[in-house]
Each structure stands twice: as structure tokens, then as C-alpha cells.
Amino acid sequence: MTAVAPPSLRAGRHTTxxxxxxxxxxxxARRAPLLPALIFTIVVTQIPFLVTVFYSFQSWNLVxxxxxxxxxxxxxIDVFADSQFRTAMLNTVVLTVVCVxxxxxxxxxxxxxxxxxxxxxxxxxxxxxxPFLILPAAGALLWxxxxxxxxxxxxxxxxxxxxxxxxxxxxxxxxxQVVWQWTPFMMLLLLAGLQxxxxxxxxxASVDGAGRWRTFVSITLPHLSRxxxxxxxxxxxxxxxxxxxIFLMTQGGPGTxxxxxxxxxxxxxxxxxxxxxxxxxxxxxxxxxxxVATFALRLMFRTFDVSGRK
Amino acid sequence: MTARKKFGSASLTTAxxxxxxxxxxxxxxxxxxxxxxxxDAYTDPPRVVFSPTLSQFAGIIERGFLxxxxxxxxxxxxxxxxxxxxxxxxAFALSLAPVPKTSNVLGFFLSTKMLPVVAAIIPLYVxxxxxxxxxxxxxxxxxxxxxxxxxxxxxxxxxxxxxxTEMMEAGRVDGARxxxxxxxxxxxxxxxxxxxxxxxxxxxxxxxFFYAVNLTAARAGTVPVFLVGFITSEGLYxxxxxxxxxxxxxxxxxxxxxxxxxxxxxxxxGAVK
Numbered sequence: 001m002t003a004v005a006p007p008s009l010r011a012g013r014h015t016t017x018x019x020x021x022x023x024x025x026x027x028x029a030r031r032a033p034l035l036p037a038l039i040f041t042i043v044v045t046q047i048p049f050l051v052t053v054f055y056s057f058q059s060w061n062l063v064x065x066x067x068x069x070x071x072x073x074x075x076x077i078d079v080f081a082d083s084q085f086r087t088a089m090l091n092t093v094v095l096t097v098v099c100v101x102x103x104x105x106x107x108x109x110x111x112x113x114x115x116x117x118x119x120x121x122x123x124x125x126x127x128x129x130x131p132f133l134i135l136p137a138a139g140a141l142l143w144x145x146x147x148x149x150x151x152x153x154x155x156x157x158x159x160x161x162x163x164x165x166x167x168x169x170x171x172x173x174x175x176x177q178v179v180w181q182w183t184p185f186m187m188l189l190l191l192a193g194l195q196x197x198x199x200x201x202x203x204x205a206s207v208d209g210a211g212r213w214r215t216f217v218s219i220t221l222p223h224l225s226r227x228x229x230x231x232x233x234x235x236x237x238x239x240x241x242x243x244x245x246i247f248l249m250t251q252g253g254p255g256t257x258x259x260x261x262x263x264x265x266x267x268x269x270x271x272x273x274x275x276x277x278x279x280x281x282x283x284x285x286x287x288x289x290x291x292v293a294t295f296a297l298r299l300m301f302r303t304f305d306v307s308g309r310k
Numbered sequence: 311m312t313a314r315k316k317f318g319s320a321s322l323t324t325a326x327x328x329x330x331x332x333x334x335x336x337x338x339x340x341x342x343x344x345x346x347x348x349x350d351a352y353t354d355p356p357r358v359v360f361s362p363t364l365s366q367f368a369g370i371i372e373r374g375f376l377x378x379x380x381x382x383x384x385x386x387x388x389x390x391x392x393x394x395x396x397x398x399x400x401a402f403a404l405s406l407a408p409v410p411k412t413s414n415v416l417g418f419f420l421s422t423k424m425l426p427v428v429a430a431i432i433p434l435y436v437x438x439x440x441x442x443x444x445x446x447x448x449x450x451x452x453x454x455x456x457x458x459x460x461x462x463x464x465x466x467x468x469x470x471x472x473x474x475t476e477m478m479e480a481g482r483v484d485g486a487r488x489x490x491x492x493x494x495x496x497x498x499x500x501x502x503x504x505x506x507x508x509x510x511x512x513x514x515x516x517x518x519f520f521y522a523v524n525l526t527a528a529r530a531g532t533v534p535v536f537l538v539g540f541i542t543s544e545g546l547y548x549x550x551x552x553x554x555x556x557x558x559x560x561x562x563x564x565x566x567x568x569x570x571x572x573x574x575x576x577x578x579x580g581a582v583k
Contacts, residue, residue: 031409033399037459038415040396044456045422051433110329118323124330126567130337133566135517137534138555141541142340145548152352152548154339180336188574192582230581241426244519244534248541262428262520269432270524282429293424 049286055279062273075280085281087256088264089288091171095242095260099178100235104228106179107186112216114187115194125191132184140248143177148249170250170258177245182238186231193227194220233296240289261285343552351549366553375554378536385447385532386515389454393462393511396455398504401466406473406496416467419460420579427457427520438525447530453521458511461579465510468580469503470496509569510576516562533558 056075060068079085114125131139147155148165156162165173197220205215243262246252252259252267259267265285269278331338343351345362403409404416434453435444443449473496481495519534526535537558540551566573574582 027410030403030407032403033407034403034409034415037396037400037463038418041419041422041456041459044452045425045430048430048433048437049425051437052429055432110333113322113326113329116322118319118326120327124326126570127330127334129566129570129573130334130563132573133513133563134337134559135519135534135537135555135562137517137519137537138340138559139336141537141551142336142555144541145551146339146343147336149352152354152356154336154356157354157356180333183333185573185577188570189578189582192574227582230578234578237424241428241520243428247519247523248538262426265428266431266524269435275432275436279432282426282432285426286429289424289426293421296424 052279052282052286055275056283058276058279060275062275071276075276076284078277079280079284084256084259085261085264088259088261091256091258092240092260092262095171095175095178096236096240099175099182099239099242100232102175103179103182103186103235104190104231106183107188107231108190108224108228110183110187111190111194114191128187129184131180132182136181136244137248139181140177140245143173143180144249148173166250167254170254174242174245174249174258177249178239178242181245182235186235189231189234190224190227193224197223236292236296340552340555343549344556346549346552348547348549351552366549367557369550370554370557373539373550375536375557378531378533379557381447381526381530382516382532385450385454386512389451389458389515390508390511392451392455393458394504394508397459397462397466397507400459401463401470402492402496404463405467405470406478416464419463422456422460423579431520431524434521435524444525445527445529445531447526449525450518450521450530450532453525454515454518457518457521458514461514461576462507462511464579464581465507465576466500466503466580468575468583469500469507472503473499506569506572507576509565510572512565513562513569513576516565 057070057072058068059071059074110128114121114128134142144166145153147153150156150162150164153165155165163169201219202215205219210218241262242260243266246258246260246263247266250258252263256264261281265278265281268274268281272278342358344366345364346357346360347363347365350357350360404412409415434449438444438446438449443452477495477499478491481491516533518532522532522535523538526532537551537554540547540554569576
């Protein structure tokens with residue numbers, strides 16, 4: 001950590017200064033530094049979404065110019081009748097839940113291993129975070145070729161057989177890559193949690209004769225709960241949007257076996273050119289996300305220090 | 311007892327090392343593969359001993375990797391700078407001189423991260439098409455700025471909050487005006503935090519895939535877009551792919567190693583220090 005130690009106070013140098021009555025700054029003067037960032041963010045993130053809502057009530061296919069017209073809720077009716085959309089939704093849930101949980105467990109294991117002094121600890125930590133640092137696109141292609149390839153892939157070399165991982169277990173293969181990519185993140189977060197444990201409590205437990213496992217379950221895990229929640233939440237935010245791995249490894253296939261919502265909407269928009277329907281899907285996804293996020297935001301605000309100074 | 315403890319500790323260390331190496335093995339394999347001839351890259355059993363070559367790296371450059379690298383660098387640097395220009399004052403206004411309804415504003419910034427990117431891509435595509443921003447680096451600059459700004463504001467705010475209140479007060483009592491207070495008192499304390507935030511923004515911009523693939527192509531494509539060429543055009547150039555993956559990832563790998571202590575703080579938007 002970079003040292004952010006409080007520098008020496010310049011006490012004593014201001015004994016003669018009068019406490020100038022602070023000119024009542026108007027609220028707007030205070031807001032001024034915030035406004036550019038706020039306006040920029042609103043324009044770039046909210047307006048496109050409003051346009052998406054507008055498109056979702058239109059029938060519009062880019063392949064047929066001039067076909068754009070208002071169709072009311074028809075797109076939404078089609079979306080809910082679309083079984084592929086439901087498959088994609090289910091895949092999204094499975095992918096997010098499984099990846100977050102597995103990455104969390106693996107990350108916890110690695111964090112526990114790293115939470116002690118040993119030779120080369122810094123090197124091991126650096127090694128372990130690297131999968132998170134390589135381009136996700138590079139990671140996906142790497143797994144697709146050197147790991148999963150049926151003939152020359154390392155997995156089949158190690159385990160024998162000639163399984164075609166990507167067509168037999170498409171979603172599983174994608175999840176393996178996503179887990180590999182996200183485990184380091186979980187590890188770092190939980191390691192920070194482990195290292196923030198007050199040492200004296202652990203020592204007291206050990207003096208009291210509590211075994212390692214007992215100490216872990218009754219002291220460490222409760223202490224970690226805040227970090228586990230945060231890791232779950234942040235991991236979910238990022239993983240629910242997974243696109244790179246699916247695009248590069250399976251193209252959503254075979255069929256729709258590994259299609260998640262981002263990939264499905266992408267397909268409908270950029271391969272089917274169906275602007276109206278893909279927009280309606282986008283809106284549905286946002287509404288679903290909002291439901292989850294309302295709950296999540298509440299959690300975040302409990303976890304983050306939003307009230308300002310402690 | 312101590313001997314047993316020592317042995318236990320040593321075996322745990324060994325286990326940790328073995329697990330770590332297994333975990334990153336795909337990456338080590340990538341590095342190894344990038345120095346192979348194509349003929350050595352796909353063999354059964356996999357070949358560990360071979361005569362190393364740099365020809366794959368040369369091959370990538372020949373395939374036109376450098377313009378993509380230049381685009382990535384441009385987009386990353388410029389968007390990160392804009393994030394700082396917009397974000398530092400905003401973080402200040404949400405921490406040391408808090409505006410009314412600070413938590414609402416913070417909540418808004420956070421909520422934009424929860425909006426699925428896919429929900430906005432269609433209008434963005436149409437808008438970019440109409441404004442000549444399709445396959446234009448500036449489209450990515452704008453979007454990456456918006457993507458990183460909330461994260462940066464939250465992260466920098468957590469650094470600003472670490473400025474001791476006494477320092478601010480001491481400065482104020484000194485009669486220092488805001489600009490002086492900023493440059494002499496606050497900036498030295500938060501500078502490392504701002505640097506860390508910039509590094510995190512660099513990582514996210516460099517690795518971004520979705521916008522890049524959908525909004526750019528040959529002219530403004532970034533490094534991830536170059537990698538896509540490996541699935542669509544040619545199937546089996548593993549060694550060249552490994553070299554490309556390595557070259558494309560190396561800048562962020564280095565940045566990430568440098569900033570590893572701040573990685574968590576960046577990803578958790580400042581929640582975990």
C-alpha cells in the first residue's frame with residue numbers, strides 16, 4: 001500500500017491568523033466541480049438507454065431501410081414468447097451464480113494459503129493475480145486452443161481421451177475460463193479481508209486453545225462476511241455481463257447451449273439487425289438488473305462508507 | 311513439536327507454490343508457445359523442448375499489429391486523462407467539500423455500473439453511425455471515459471476521505487484559499503491514490519472488448535479486436551496467437567503488477583482498502 005500517512009501538521013504557524021468568517025458559498029459553487037462529471041455521465045450512459053426504450057416500441061430491421069414504425073408492446077410480447085431468450089436468461093443465471101460461487105471458494109482457499117509468511121510470497125501473489133490481468137480476449141482464445149482443443153489441448157493430454165470440450169460441455173468450458181479469470185479477484189479481496197483481522201483476537205483464540213478450524217469458522221468467517229458479500233456482488237456485476245469468453249470460445253453454441261443474454265442481444269442486433277426486438281430485450285435485461293440492483297445497492301451502501309468521514 | 315511444525319509449514323509452502331504454478335500454467339504455456347515454431351505448437355504429446363524463435367513476434371508485426379497497439383494506447387491514455395480531469399473535482403465535491411445529497415449522487419454513479427452495457431449498445435451504434443464515429447477512436451475514448459468515471463470517482467473519493475481533517479482546518483485557518491489548499495495540502499496526500507486510480511482505468515480501458523468489437527474495425531480497432539482476427543480468418547496458428555496474446559496483454563500485466571496493491575481498491579470502487 002502506498003503510504004498515506006498523515007504528514008506533520010503545520011501547527012503553530014497560524015497563531016496570529018484570524019478565523020476569517022467563511023463566505024457563505026452557494027450550493028451551486030459547491031456543485032460546480034461535480035457538474036462536468038455528472039453531466040457527462042448522464043449524457044453518455046442514460047440517453048442511449050432512453051433511446052433503447054424508444055427503439056423497443058418500434059419495428060425496425062436495419063436490413064429493410066424505411067421499415068421503422070411504431071408497434072407498441074409487440075416486441076415485448078415476442079421477447080417473452082421467445083424460447084431462446086429464456087434459454088439465454090437461464091444460462092446467464094447459471095453462469096453468474098456458478099462462476100461467482102466457485103471463484104469465491106477457490107479465491108478463499110488461495111487467500112488463506114497466502115495469508116501467512118513464506119518464501120516467495122510476493123512472487124506467488126503476483127503469479128496468482130496474473131490471469132486477471134491478461135486480456136480477457138487473450139485468455140479466452142488461449143483456453144479455446146491450448147487447453148480445450150480435442151487433439152492437441154493440454155486437458156486431453158493430462159486426462160486422456162479426446163473430449164471435444166467446447167462442443168460437449170460448452171457452458172462448462174466457458175465457465176471454467178471465467179472462473180480462472182475471476183478467482184484472482186476474489187482472492188485479492190478476501191486476502192485484504194483476512195489481513196484486516198485484528199491479530200490479538202486470533203492470538204487470544206489460540207491461547208484459549210481453539211484449533212485452527214474452530215478459529216476459522218467462529219472468528220475469521222464472521223469477520224470475512226462483509227468481504228464475501230462485496231466479492232459476490234462485484235463479481236456478479238462483472239460476470240453477468242460476460243461476453244468475451246462466449247464470443248471467442250463458443251459463439252454461443254452449439255445451438256444456444258452457451259448463449260447468455262449479452263451475447264444473444266448482440267446476435268439479434270448485429271447479426272439479425274433486428275433493432276426493435278433486441279432493444280426490447282435490452283430493456284427487459286435492465287429491468288431485471290434493476291430489481292437485483294435495488295437489493296444490491298442497499299447492501300453496497302451498508303458495506304461502503306457512504307456517510308462520509310467516520 | 312517445533313520440528314513437526316516446521317515440516318508442516320514447509321509442506322504448506324510447497325503446496326502453495328505447486329497450486330500457484332498449476333493455476334497459472336495456461337499462462338506459462340502461452341509464454342512457452344509464443345517462442346515456438348508453428349510445427350512445435352501443436353504436437354501430441356505437447357512439446358516442452360524445442361528451439362526457441364522470435365519469428366512469431368515478427369509475424370504479428372507483419373500482420374499489422376502495430377496500428378492496433380497505437381489505437382489502444384491512444385484510447386487508453388486519452389480516456390484516462392479525461393477521467394482524471396472530470397473525476398478529481400467530482401471526487402473532491404463528494405468528499406472534502408460535500409455537495410448536498412452526496413449519497414444520491416454516489417448512488418447514481420454506482421448504478422451506472424450496474425446497467426448492462428448491452429442495453430445501450432444499439433443506440434450507441436446508431437448514433438456513432440450518424441455522427442461519423444463508427445470505427446473512430448474517439449467513440450471509444452468517450453465510452454471508456456464514461457465506463458471508468460464512476461469507478462474512478464468512488465475510488466478517488468476514498469483516498470480524499472483519508473486527508474486528515476486537522477490538515478484541512480489548519481490550512482483554512484492559515485487563510486489558504488481553495489486553490490492553495492488543493493495544491494499544497496490535499497494533492498500531496500491524494501496523489502498516490504490518483505495515480506493508482508489512473509492505473510486501474512488504464513487496465514479497464516486496455517482490456518475492454520464489447521464496445522471495441524461492436525464499434526470499431528480495421529481503422530480504429532484496439533488490441534482485443536486484433537485478437538478476434540485469429541478466430542475468424544485463420545484457425546490454427548497457435549504459436550502466433552500465443553505471441554499476439556502475450557504482446558497484447560503485456561502492457562496491462564506490467565501495469566497490474568505495479569498497481570497490485572491498489573487493484574482491490576479499484577475493483578471494489580474504494581470499498582476495500
